[in-house]
Amino acid sequence: MKRGIAYAALAGAVWGLAIVVPSLLPEFSPLMLSCARFSLYGAFSLLLAAPQARELLQRLTWNDAALLVKLALTGNLIYFMLLASAIQWAGVASTALIVGLLPLTITLAGRGDADALPLRRLRWPLLLVFAGICCINLDTLLTAQSDSLELGQRALGLLCAFGALLCWTWFATDNARYLKGSRFNSSQWSTLWGITTGLMSALVWLLADGLALPGTQVEAGEQRWMLFWGLSLSSAVLGSWFGNRMWNASTRRLPLTLSGQLIVFETLFALLYGFISLKHLPSLLQSSAALLLLAGVLWAARRHLPQPH
Template identity: 45%
Template sequence: MPATFHPMSPSAANPNAHPGLARGVASGVAAGALWGLVFLAPQLLPDFGPLQQSVARYLAYGLLALALLAPRWRRATAPLGAPEWRALVVLSLLGNLLYFVLLASAIHAAGGAATALIVGLVPVVVTVAGARRRHAAGPRLRVLAGPCVLSVLGMVLVAIDAVRAGRGLGGDAASSVGGLVCAVGALVSWSAYSVGNARWLERRPDISSRDWSLLTGVATGGLALLLLPLTLWSATTHGSSAWLRLLAISGALALFASVIGNAFWNAASRRLPLSLAGQMIVFETLFALLYGFLWEWRLPGLLELAAIACLLAGVLWCAALHAPGDRPAHAG
């Protein structure tokens, strides 16, 4: 996503000054807690395909966003031009529709193990992208190598444990090449969305994080509406209870994961440098694990506990490297 770094942003003026760091981290944790719910959807809706789940969820997201924006539609859309609307459409496709279809397909075909391993590398990709940006705020890439290695180690431990235990909807994760391709696609899609979204928030500080999130929802709902005939044509016969379950879960995900979760994420993206915001995505995986433990009604195993410790340590280490008063950005 082409975007220009805002030259007058606080991070650009002083790389070591990150006002609102604690609030930004808290917003990132809250977004991860809500996004973690998404990983339960394929298990709760086994009768519906990934495209059907995605269209239902994002139609609900679009309707909710439109209802919230309706009273002040003209004021919210007044600052937008053609470039902003194009960006909203592209970001909606990358971070919502395409990502969720690929994620659900990966879980069904390859199981949760490979999906967690590959998609869970999003924090590393985004952190590296943020650290490599010209004029990027915060520490250089060499300084961030330690937290990134811990994050990768945590994801590897999650995958090893899941493969060993044979968890996931798709059986043997290693044998499902199509599912692995979908997981890689989800990794690329969400990484591109995260970087592009952060740059547009940086480029347009006059548009509030909440309005940008809701406008993304409107764009996503429009895309989902275009796909609705395709999902209805391919729909198999379901009972009324299955359709009600789809509507209820889609509505809940639209409200909590999309409307509220995206608002928290935009707040975090605006307050944190991209290299630190990328690490916040780790909390999506952590909460997805927690919800999975509750769903399966079990305690985490030793490998899972080690993975959680690595992920948390990586995020805390990265946050400490970005704290005001740390070593200069060019050190290391």
């Protein structure tokens, strides 16, 4: 169990870096941000899979392939497009308020699994996690500057945030249940998942560019394009391949009622990176949020330990 928690923390550490990319590249559309990141993720995964390609293909079934397509859409391509759209249209504060509910929705989705704890035993840890999420979003709302986003655009952004929440809850549940009895190890499954995601992203990008859809044409200087590709490559290797591999290793070892709450590591590391970049200490509300989140997760982990007879 300790290794599973450590793997989840590593996943959160790199996801916390990747989640800031849409706010750093506002002139690039969610479609371009998503397709570039995941096409590079697919290319990197394909290189890693080359030495064992024949073995992986022989073990892959049609059911596996169908699940990989579903996971590629819900956990990567559609999720990141919705997340980037929500950040750019509704703002970071509103998006964080909604997507921050992932620890609760994933835990609730896994409540019926054989290795799940009854929710009554997790109600207090879950309450601490929820209180921490509220503190984070309250601080964000209080410190956010007023903007001129139109009502319709903001409403569309909020719908995207709810869609992202639904996508990743669905993904985390299906992926965790499959990995419990999978014929592939965490690294192999992450690689196959990456190849599938990359192929779908490249096809979507080619189709969108061929149809000249909005968001496929960007006017930006050379330095901004270099930053775009540099951040996309970093997100692909660290945020996608390495992060997904660590998350797979974690969910293989832990019940959903615990692994769902460990997604808070992404929030905690995103806060940490923000403090480092801004060169200031956290406020009282931010410190309280971090302590509540950590306390809730540690309490939940303790509840999952075998009880002495």
